[in-house]
Amino acid sequence: MSQSEREIVIPSQYLGECDQFKSGRGTFIENGKIYSQIIGILQRNEKYLNVISLKGKYDAVTGDTVIGIIDAAMSSSWLVNINAPYPALLHVNEVPWRVEFNETDKYLNSGDTIMTVVSSVDMEKKLQVSMKDRNLFKIKGGTIIDVEPSKIPRIIGKKGSMIQLLKKYTQCRIFVGKNGRIWIDGKQDMIGKAIQAIKLIEKESISFGLTDKIEDFLKHNSDLKEV
Amino acid sequence: MKSDKQLIDETGIRSDGRKPDELRNVIIKAGVLHRADGSCYLEWGGNKVIAAVYGPREAIPRHSQNSLRAIVNARYNMAAFSVDDRKRPGPDRRSREISKVISEALEKVILTDYYPRAAIDVNIEVLNAEAGTRCAGLTAAGVALADAGIPLKDIPVACAAGKIGATEEDGTFTGGHVVLDLGKEEDNFGNADLPIAIAPRTNEILLLQMDGHLSSDEFERALDYAIKGCHDISKLQKEALLKKYNVSEGDE
Numbered sequence: 001m002s003q004s005e006r007e008i009v010i011p012s013q014y015l016g017e018c019d020q021f022k023s024g025r026g027t028f029i030e031n032g033k034i035y036s037q038i039i040g041i042l043q044r045n046e047k048y049l050n051v052i053s054l055k056g057k058y059d060a061v062t063g064d065t066v067i068g069i070i071d072a073a074m075s076s077s078w079l080v081n082i083n084a085p086y087p088a089l090l091h092v093n094e095v096p097w098r099v100e101f102n103e104t105d106k107y108l109n110s111g112d113t114i115m116t117v118v119s120s121v122d123m124e125k126k127l128q129v130s131m132k133d134r135n136l137f138k139i140k141g142g143t144i145i146d147v148e149p150s151k152i153p154r155i156i157g158k159k160g161s162m163i164q165l166l167k168k169y170t171q172c173r174i175f176v177g178k179n180g181r182i183w184i185d186g187k188q189d190m191i192g193k194a195i196q197a198i199k200l201i202e203k204e205s206i207s208f209g210l211t212d213k214i215e216d217f218l219k220h221n222s223d224l225k226e227v
Numbered sequence: 228m229k230s231d232k233q234l235i236d237e238t239g240i241r242s243d244g245r246k247p248d249e250l251r252n253v254i255i256k257a258g259v260l261h262r263a264d265g266s267c268y269l270e271w272g273g274n275k276v277i278a279a280v281y282g283p284r285e286a287i288p289r290h291s292q293n294s295l296r297a298i299v300n301a302r303y304n305m306a307a308f309s310v311d312d313r314k315r316p317g318p319d320r321r322s323r324e325i326s327k328v329i330s331e332a333l334e335k336v337i338l339t340d341y342y343p344r345a346a347i348d349v350n351i352e353v354l355n356a357e358a359g360t361r362c363a364g365l366t367a368a369g370v371a372l373a374d375a376g377i378p379l380k381d382i383p384v385a386c387a388a389g390k391i392g393a394t395e396e397d398g399t400f401t402g403g404h405v406v407l408d409l410g411k412e413e414d415n416f417g418n419a420d421l422p423i424a425i426a427p428r429t430n431e432i433l434l435l436q437m438d439g440h441l442s443s444d445e446f447e448r449a450l451d452y453a454i455k456g457c458h459d460i461s462k463l464q465k466e467a468l469l470k471k472y473n474v475s476e477g478d479e
Contacts, residue, residue, distance in 0.1 A: 010468050011379035012428045028338070028380065035428070037338055037378040039468060054472060055265070056376025057283060085283040085345045124294050124343050 006206050008054075009036040015049050026051030040150075041206065058083045058149040058179040060118050060127050065136075067144065067177035068129060070112045073105040080116065080129055083149065083179040088127035090116065095131045113139040113183070115175060142173070142185030145195055147202050149180035154205040155198060162201065162211055169218035170194040193218070234413055235392040235404050241413070247406040250386075250456055255367070255467035257374045265375025267467070269367040272410060273357030278367035279350045280375040286346035296339035301330040301349040303364055309356040325361045332385075332424045332433035333368060338378040347377060358414035359387050365424050365434065370464050374471070382464055383433055385424035386456035388449035390441055391417035405445050407452040421446070423453045427461040430454065 009015065018032040026038045027049055036042070040051040058066075060082065068080035071087055078090040090108075092099040097107055108114065115137055119130040131137075147155065156163050156176055167174055172186030172194050184194050197214055204210060235241050245251070251272030260266035263279035270276075286292040303325040307316045318326075333349060349371065351364040362385035369383040391413045393403030403418055414420055419439030425432055441449060 008469060008472050010382070010465055011373050012381040012426075026378075028378075030380075030429075035380075037380065038376055039373050039472065040376075053376050055374070057264075085342055086285050125345075 007042045008040070008206075009042045009051055010039050011035075011037055015042065015051075021049045022047050024048035024050035026053055053150045055148060056150065057085050060084045060088070060121050060125075060179075062118055062121055064118045064178035066116060066118060066129070066179040067139070067175070067181035067183055068114050068116050068179075070108050070110050070114070072110055073108060075102045075104065078104060078108055080114070082116075082118070082127070082129065082177075083146070083181060084127060086125055086127055088118070088129045090114075090129050090131065094119065094129070096136075108138065113144060115139060115177070115183075139183055142183050143191050143195070144181055144183050145198065147180050147182060147198065149178070151202050151205050152176060152178055152180060154210070155182070155201050157211060162214065165211065165215055165218065166194055166197055169215075170197075232412065232416065233392070234416060235406070239404065241391070241406065241410070243410050243412075245410075247404055248452055248455070250408045250459060251410065253460060253463055255370060255463050257370050257467045257471040263371075263375075265371045265373070265377070267367040267370035267374060269363055269370070271359065271363040271366070272408075273355060274353070274360055274363040275355035276360065276363045276367045277352045277354065278364065278371040279352075280347065280368070280371040280377065281350075282347040282375075283342040283345035283377070284348075286344060291346070292344040294343055297337070297342035297345040297347055299330050299334045299337060299339065299347050299349065301326050301333055301351060301368060303329060303351045303353070303361070305353040305356060305360070309353050325364070328434050328436065329361065329365050329368065332365060332383060333372065335431075335433050336369075336379050336381045336383050336426055337372065338380060341378055347372075358409055358411045359422065361385070361436075362387050362422050362424070366460055366464065370467055373464075373468055381426035381428045381431075382461065382468075383424055384427055384457045384461040384464060385422060385434065386453050386460055387420060387422040388453035388456065389413065389417050389421055390419040390439065390445055390449065393418045400440065403445075405441075405448045405452060407456050419445075419449075421449045421453060423450065423457070425454060425457045427458055 013036045015034045023029050023034045028037050036051045038053045040053040043050040066082045068082045071079040071081050079087045080090050082088050116129040120128045170190040172184050175183045184191050254270040256268045259268045265280040267278045349368045353360045365385040388407050389409045390403050393400040419441045421437045424434035
């Protein structure tokens with residue numbers, strides 16, 4: 001993010017000419033002109049004009065690690081809510097256990113929470129998720145909070161700087177799903193503090209020097225339990 | 228319907244003190260509801276309207292899904308306490324018609340092909356009615372859609388124009404003034420009402436209805452008035468959206 005100011009744009013706002021820039025995410029072209037299609041923050045690269053959305057549903061992309069909540073157990077699969085417009089399918093072949101037919105509810109039931117990865121998104125936006133990977137598991141304990149999916153990159157920070165900071169000062173296990181769900185496990189008061197910090201990041205995600213601000217916040221609130 | 232009341236005087240001042248091309252006072256607030264994905268509260272003269280947007284989410288029932296694009300369901304509803312006499316609650320002929328025309332107007336500006344099989348639900352609730360609720364409702368729905376982060380080609384906006392003050396003699400009308408944004412009495416006792424909705428960037432017409440009679444000359448003038456009114460309201464819509472995001476997201 002090299003530009004000096006962050007400009008908020010609204011749908012149908014004129015952004016630039018087609019022959020100067022390429023139309024990136026969140027924009028569309030009409031008569032050689034580029035317009036924004038969503039409410040968001042304008043990002044001007046050398047070539048591209050992107051609009052990073054401020055709000056909206058999670059747009060599933062293959063390979064994203066997400067946190068899902070089981071909606072229903074069917075005879076050979078589960079339906080998982082991953083905060084996308086559509087429920088995702090988790091087939092019994094895609095879980096790390098051997099599940100007999102009609103015994104899906106012995107392993108995962110409606111309301112259970114899982115770390116999972118989006119394995120396919122097709123033309124009709126039919127979603128499939130998989131748990132066949134080492135670091136995917138059923139979540140037990142801890143707390144899950146919801147944030148805007150578009151704010152996730154801010155919470156992770158440059159090369160994970162922000163999330164490292166959170167982990168360092170709160171001594172919590174934190175997993176961030178790309179779909180805007182965050183799982184935090186640790187001591188109860190520390191979970192509370194992590195949530196406060198994340199809400200602060202979400203609220204001030206546009207401002208600059210946020211990492212330092214959050215570090216101040218975390219230090220200030222943990223002077224007794226300084227690590 | 229006839230009344231002896233004069234709707235417009237010789238100097239061109241209307242019964243509520245407005246000039247022929249003057250809008251009523253409009254206040255727009257974006258993002259007023261927490262449970263909805265996007266919302267808007269709008270006051271337009273005596274009209275008070277809330278619009279809430281849910282989705283995109285999987286369309287239910289299944290047979291209503293379109294595998295190529297999202298469907299848009301707008302639901303216009305008047306609260307029982309919105310009018311002088313109690314309005315019998317529930318959908319009626321009028322509200323179903325308005326729901327349909329608003330759905331079709333919104334469908335034109337939403338980039339529906341991003342969300343196949345999904346539904347976008349728009350609920351428009353009229354809390355207080357005073358002529359021009361369909362315009363107020365559609366205008367509020369436009370802000371609520373943008374607030375929900377739904378991709379739009381344009382923020383739709385609606386406004387009405389009409390004709391008042393003509394004298395009737397044996398079924399022929401003489402005189403009369405074309406005016407912008409009819410008020411309650413002008414709507415009830417006027418000669419014609421022309422609500423339109425446009426996409427302000429391209430001036431594409433999304434909705435056009437007419438009640439009463441206008442000559443083609445008067446129609447052209449009323450349309451020009453209404454389009455000008457739409458552009459004025461459109462500015463307020465954009466201000467409301469920017470205000471919400473600059474306040475809640477702004478760097479302090």
